[in-house]
Amino acid sequence: MKLSPKQLCQVEETLKDFVCLIPRYNEVKGNPKLYDMFLSRNRNPLFDMTKNKFWDTGLSSNGAKNLKCKVVKDHYIPRKIAMGFIMDELSLNPSMSVNDFILLCKKYASTIFLTEEEHDLVTVRAKGTGKCNYEFYSQCGIIVEGLENIL
Numbered sequence: 001m002k003l004s005p006k007q008l009c010q011v012e013e014t015l016k017d018f019v020c021l022i023p024r025y026n027e028v029k030g031n032p033k034l035y036d037m038f039l040s041r042n043r044n045p046l047f048d049m050t051k052n053k054f055w056d057t058g059l060s061s062n063g064a065k066n067l068k069c070k071v072v073k074d075h076y077i078p079r080k081i082a083m084g085f086i087m088d089e090l091s092l093n094p095s096m097s098v099n100d101f102i103l104l105c106k107k108y109a110s111t112i113f114l115t116e117e118e119h120d121l122v123t124v125r126a127k128g129t130g131k132c133n134y135e136f137y138s139q140c141g142i143i144v145e146g147l148e149n150i151l
Contacts, residue, residue, distance in 0.1 A: 001054050008098075014049045015101045018042075018087065019094050025087045035084075043079035046086070050075075050109045057150055060113040062143045072119045073111040076134040076147065078126065082108035110150070118142050 003011065021042060028034035049055075056073070064071045075082065085108045090096060096104070114122070121140040122133045134151065137144060 003052075003054050003102075007049075007052060007054065010049050011102060011105075012098050014045050015096070015098060017045060018090055019096075021087070022091050022094055026091055036080075039080045039083045039087075043083045046079050046083055046105070046109050047075075050105065050111070055106065055110050057110045057112050057146075059144050059146050059150070061115065061118055061137075062145070063115045063118055064113040066115075070116045071113045072116050074114045074119050074122065074133060075109065076112055076137075076144075077108050077132045079109065081130070081132055112144055112147065114142065114144075 021038075025038060028038045060071070063069065077085070086104055089104055090101075093100075118140060122136050122142070125136040125139065126133050134144075134147060137147075
């Protein structure tokens, strides 16, 4: 699957916006409260950009493979945490190409499918821990075959 011209433009604009944020990111990295606020405040462009099918891994939990249940997309790396990883790499390479930025975002901001109930279980456990959702899957009885290959 490829990005449409409109989606590609959105990626390019998001990259430019994030590059502009590098000086502020570097300022707040050493202050846990400001760092957390920065990541929370700037995660939404990442969500907006990754809503389309291009960012789906194609992976589903075993529960989500049941055709009778409601499925939802899960950012197995929460957007706030992904934002930190992305900004770390951008601050090391502020002239990153759009293609490299796409690969970076695929690495940290892609989604998988979980049942709505699985998603709720993971969200309750992961919220406020600073850990990734996928770290709680086994505790919640969630099996996502192939996830280990993309982490």
